[in-house]
Amino acid sequence: MPFHCENPDFLLNRNAMQRSEIFRDMFALCAPRSDASPGPEEILDLQEKAGILEVLLQLLHNPPPPPVAISFDEKFSTRLPKVRFESHTVIPLPLLSTMFELADKYVIDISVVKSLKIHLEAHAPAHPLQVYSFATLHDMDSLASEASQYVMPMASYRLDEVKVIPSVQAYHKIVRLQDFRVRALRELLLAEEIFPHGYGECTSHRDKTVASWDRQRKALTGRIETGTDVAGEMDALRDGLRDCETCYKACNAAVEMLAYKCRKVARRLHQLPEDY
Structure with missing residues (x-):
């Protein structure tokens, strides 16, 4: 359904909104009883900026499909691929971070989150430290492990780059892997x-x-x-x-x-x- 953030009214689809557990529960609680008389129209006020709200509604109404993978068999290569997905099909990293925050806040269906995780993995070759850190912070152990193989020698990073790692333990894991x-x-x-x-x-x-x-x-x-x-x-x-x-x-x-x-x-x- 099309909508515009400049307009205070959004054309929404109830089924799409129910991809969020929050909205699904809200609809269930607000469902009128058969013996109840119609009451005044209730308004839901979401404390989100227009741009964030647009991302949320797009995420619910048009869940992003996984990025298109490029065939690669690591069994026959001594080098890791720099690109594993078609770049034009991958959600940009800053927007992806916002989507994950919204998916967590509004408890969006796991199928949507799984697709977002594949998009995050697609950034690992080019942005390994950011992906590793984000995945570690959000308890995505499998994705953090996948990103760890792309992390450059830790001594090659600047201090401000290393600060993105969420904990000393997460830093130590990478150091141990690289030393091994x-x-x-x-x-x-x-x-x-x-x-x-x-x-x-x-x-x-x-x-x-x-x-x-x-x-x-x-x-x-x-x-x-x-x-x-x-x-x-x-x-x-x-x-x-x-x-x-x-x-x-x-x-x-x-x-x-x-x-x-x-x-x-x-x-x-x-x-x-x-x-x-």
């Missing part, structure tokens, strides 16, 4: 050999290739951060081995194995071992 990832990625890298147990070994260039692999991984070890694509960094070594088919093949296999192992490392909060 860095340690695990370093261990995997240092343990991965280009000719494991002599398999696929090149008799002509063995020592030179092993030295190159070792030099590359030791240089990378000190630069690993929570979002580092370890396999991708080691893959740069392949170009220098193209002249030898055996060495090139061994490097390719080692990089693929490293990528597989790195994908297994926890990158979301709920994947963090309980004893860590």
